[in-house]
Amino acid sequence: MSISIETVRVGKKYYLKNHREYHEFVVLKAIGQNDFVCKDLNSLERFSLNELTAYGKGSDYEFFELES
Template sequence: MQGLSINAMRVGWRYRLRNFDETYEFETLQKLNSENFLLKDLHTLERYELHDLVKFGRGKDFEIREL
């Protein structure tokens, strides 16, 4: 089953992203543009942009799911 697309994500919601065998759980804080969000990691509370997670491309396992 396929996950969400980036443009279906909403501010204030929590998501799990899987890409290149790495998993990230985060909350969206702010929409920066149509393909980028400011995120807060749910485990480390670090803030980063969605662009930083996909800047090396999207792997075969790329998937975004709501938590």
């Protein structure tokens, strides 16, 4: 079962699948209520968590914390 965005913590690594897009990222800092600056673990691109969920949550939505 997926975790909630309310449980996200700075410094932790997460996996998000939404609308058949896969992202593994680390949370760098909080920038608002339920929004965070993240860094992709593969491309090192920086983005906000809200950018990943801006167009709604697909039927395949999964959000998990990765083991460190």
